[in-house]
Amino acid sequence: MSTQTVHFHPKPETFKQNAREALADAPLRQSLRTAMDMLMTRRKTALSDEQELQMLRTLCEHIRQRSLSRLPELLEQLEAKLISLGVKVHWAETPSEACQIIHNIVSAHQGKLVVKGKSMVSEEIELNHYLEAQGIRAVESDLGEYIVQMAGEKPTHIVMPAIHKTKQQVSTLFNKELGTPLTDDVDELTGIARNALRDIYRTADVGLSGVNFAVAETGTLCLVENEGNGRLTTTVPPVHIAITGIEKVVAKLSDIPPLYSLLPRSAIGQPITTYFNMITGPRRSEELDGPQEMHLVLLDNGRTQAYGEEQMRRTLQCIRCGACMNHCPVYTRIGGAAYGTTYPGPIGEIVSPHMLGLDATRDLPTACTLCGACSEVCPVKIPITEQMIRLRVEAQRAPDEATTYPIRGQGASHSTGERLAWRIFEGVFSGKRLYRTFGWTASKLRALTPGKQLSWTDYRTPLKPAPKTLHELVAEKQKQQS
Numbered sequence: 001m002s003t004q005t006v007h008f009h010p011k012p013e014t015f016k017q018n019a020r021e022a023l024a025d026a027p028l029r030q031s032l033r034t035a036m037d038m039l040m041t042r043r044k045t046a047l048s049d050e051q052e053l054q055m056l057r058t059l060c061e062h063i064r065q066r067s068l069s070r071l072p073e074l075l076e077q078l079e080a081k082l083i084s085l086g087v088k089v090h091w092a093e094t095p096s097e098a099c100q101i102i103h104n105i106v107s108a109h110q111g112k113l114v115v116k117g118k119s120m121v122s123e124e125i126e127l128n129h130y131l132e133a134q135g136i137r138a139v140e141s142d143l144g145e146y147i148v149q150m151a152g153e154k155p156t157h158i159v160m161p162a163i164h165k166t167k168q169q170v171s172t173l174f175n176k177e178l179g180t181p182l183t184d185d186v187d188e189l190t191g192i193a194r195n196a197l198r199d200i201y202r203t204a205d206v207g208l209s210g211v212n213f214a215v216a217e218t219g220t221l222c223l224v225e226n227e228g229n230g231r232l233t234t235t236v237p238p239v240h241i242a243i244t245g246i247e248k249v250v251a252k253l254s255d256i257p258p259l260y261s262l263l264p265r266s267a268i269g270q271p272i273t274t275y276f277n278m279i280t281g282p283r284r285s286e287e288l289d290g291p292q293e294m295h296l297v298l299l300d301n302g303r304t305q306a307y308g309e310e311q312m313r314r315t316l317q318c319i320r321c322g323a324c325m326n327h328c329p330v331y332t333r334i335g336g337a338a339y340g341t342t343y344p345g346p347i348g349e350i351v352s353p354h355m356l357g358l359d360a361t362r363d364l365p366t367a368c369t370l371c372g373a374c375s376e377v378c379p380v381k382i383p384i385t386e387q388m389i390r391l392r393v394e395a396q397r398a399p400d401e402a403t404t405y406p407i408r409g410q411g412a413s414h415s416t417g418e419r420l421a422w423r424i425f426e427g428v429f430s431g432k433r434l435y436r437t438f439g440w441t442a443s444k445l446r447a448l449t450p451g452k453q454l455s456w457t458d459y460r461t462p463l464k465p466a467p468k469t470l471h472e473l474v475a476e477k478q479k480q481q482s
């Protein structure tokens with residue numbers, strides 16, 4: 001059970017401090033450990049056929065790379081198709097432009113209430129705050145989002161926004177905000193939220209949703225969800241606004257099944273989701289339900305910058321499954337709030353610099369052990385660790401140093417201590433004799449290793465050299481075999 005002590009809206013600039021606070025929160029760590037173990041086990045069970053998994057990952061990687069290689073052309077095709085279907089298409093370069101577009105649409109209908117399906121892009125542009133400032137109420141309808149909105153927090157996971165909350169905390173929150181009786185029964189808690197949301201769907205002026213995949217050839221907007229709130233949000237209010245990043249487009253409808261086959265299994269170990277919505281325009285004359293008006297907002301917000309460089313372009317392959325977060329040894333210990341970004345964990349570390357700039361996010365790529373677990377589970381094979389290393393290099397570059405990286409930071413130099421440590425590391429590891437002598441000496445002095453090693457041991461076991469060096473072990477093995 002967690003009592004979240006990380007302040008609710010930390011910034012990426014204070015990541016190190018945020019992480020320290022999260023690490024000191026033992027109940028939060030326990031909560032995360034339990035949830036992440038469950039998700040990892042479920043994914044493993046759902047993807048137990050290794051041959052099928054690798055075949056699908058390769059296929060999905062190719063689909064996403066092929067789509068990205070034709071991105072400008074596919075976006076134009078998508079726009080033309082949507083217009084022919086009666087959808088109004090809007091392009092937004094920045095979050096404020098996207099908010100302004102949405103505000104204009106809502107205002108044109110004298111709207112005062114917006115019901116929202118799950119949309120990380122709307123979190124990215126901080127739409128709720130923007131609308132609130134304009135006197136428009138936006139209510140989240142995804143259960144997790146509904147909970148974090150009511151608590152005045154931000155989502156801490158891209159698929160399960162309230163993963164850091166226990167059912168007891170949710171019950172207390174509902175009791176305080178809705179006046180409902182305290183209960184530990186998850187079905188009852190879900191029922192409370194469902195009842196409260198019924199009227200919101202019925203009276204909302206506008207429904208807003210995200211998009212999982214946008215198909216250029218047919219103009220189909222695909223929406224993956226489990227709660228039915230996405231379907232209600234996109235069909236009950238008279239106006240539907242969908243918002244997505246420009247990278248979500250794929251060429252053909254036949255590209256969807258492989259991606260959909262991996263998305264829920266990678267995310268939460270679920271073979272398929274309860275709902276798979278395929279939206280192709282507003283209500284037609286012969287149809288009984290659906291919105292009378294429909295809009296799509298296509299957001300850039302740094303995506304074109306990432307697109308501009310071959311290595312960083314692969315970031316845009318992401319289908320937002322969250323598997324990299326569930327398997328990350330850092331995310332699973334500090335949770336999502338500490339990152340201070342809309343997208344936390346490994347994917348957040350590589351997309352956020354493009355959205356928020358390299359200077360604000362300088363420390364994020366250092367929150368990585370380079371273990372490679374994220375790249376191994378990524379359904380579209382993004383080489384996340386390679387990108388992480390690249391970002392570390394870029395974050396340390398001097399302002400006048402040559403680079404092909406699309407975002408240039410102010411440059412930062414290591415502290416004197418860090419520089420000295422890296423110099424020693426470089427010296428030892430680049431000379432064979434010195435490396436062996438160093439390893440041998442360390443193993444012999446093993447007994448002298450202190451139990452407390454500065455702040456390293458605050459949350460970790462002490463570093464201790466192995467009793468034998470790798471060369472000694474290999475020599476022993478070879479001797480046994482000969």
Ligand code: SF4
Binds near residue numbers: 320321
């Ligand atoms: S980077 Fe890969 S594993 Fe992480 S959210 Fe994106 S698709 Fe999923």
